[in-house]
Amino acid sequence: MTKPVKALQRLYDQAQAAEAHAPLVNEFAAQHMDLDRNLRFVKNRGGTTVDRWIASDDLSDHQQCAIRHVQNLWNALGPSRGLVANLDRTIFGTIGDGNHREIEARADLSRFRSQYGSKWWDIFENVCRFDMAAGVAGRSVRQGDRASTAALAIVQMIADMIYSSERLSY
Numbered sequence: 001m002t003k004p005v006k007a008l009q010r011l012y013d014q015a016q017a018a019e020a021h022a023p024l025v026n027e028f029a030a031q032h033m034d035l036d037r038n039l040r041f042v043k044n045r046g047g048t049t050v051d052r053w054i055a056s057d058d059l060s061d062h063q064q065c066a067i068r069h070v071q072n073l074w075n076a077l078g079p080s081r082g083l084v085a086n087l088d089r090t091i092f093g094t095i096g097d098g099n100h101r102e103i104e105a106r107a108d109l110s111r112f113r114s115q116y117g118s119k120w121w122d123i124f125e126n127v128c129r130f131d132m133a134a135g136v137a138g139r140s141v142r143q144g145d146r147a148s149t150a151a152l153a154i155v156q157m158i159a160d161m162i163y164s165s166e167r168l169s170y
Contacts, residue, residue: 063159076105
């Protein structure tokens with residue numbers, strides 16, 4: 001014979017069952033997204049400008065590889081700098097002194113900026129790192145509808161040059 005379930009436990013069990021069968025993304029939000037569904041996960045393929053370009057096949061595999069490489073370099077730098085100095089990081093040598101990955105990433109990014117010019121590199125960085133809309137990022141080189149096309153062309157060109165100069169592969 002089983003133990004009787006009290007009312008509070010019954011409500012808790014019903015809430016758990018409802019949550020287990022609830023959709024991962026609500027109906028309204030799903031209308032405004034390009035979703036890639038898996039058995040356990042839902043990924044928004046249209047979340048960033050780069051994701052939308054990948055979904056529409058505007059970026060080749062080589063260009064995607066170069067963009068991911070540069071994004072990994074930016075990730076190696078850690079979070080953006082704060083307004084307050086953390087002297088523990090530099091005095092005791094935990095990051096600024098001994099992290100060779102961060103030092104190499106800064107050197108590579110500085111080399112890229114000098115190779116491709118700061119105007120074009122800023123467009124590449126704004127789109128690929130800070131998820132700026134292509135039309136906004138491309139305004140410094142073109143106006144109107146051509147701004148997003150110019151931003152795409154600049155990102156493609158820089159990604160191709162990084163792929164070939166760094167000899168990247170999957």
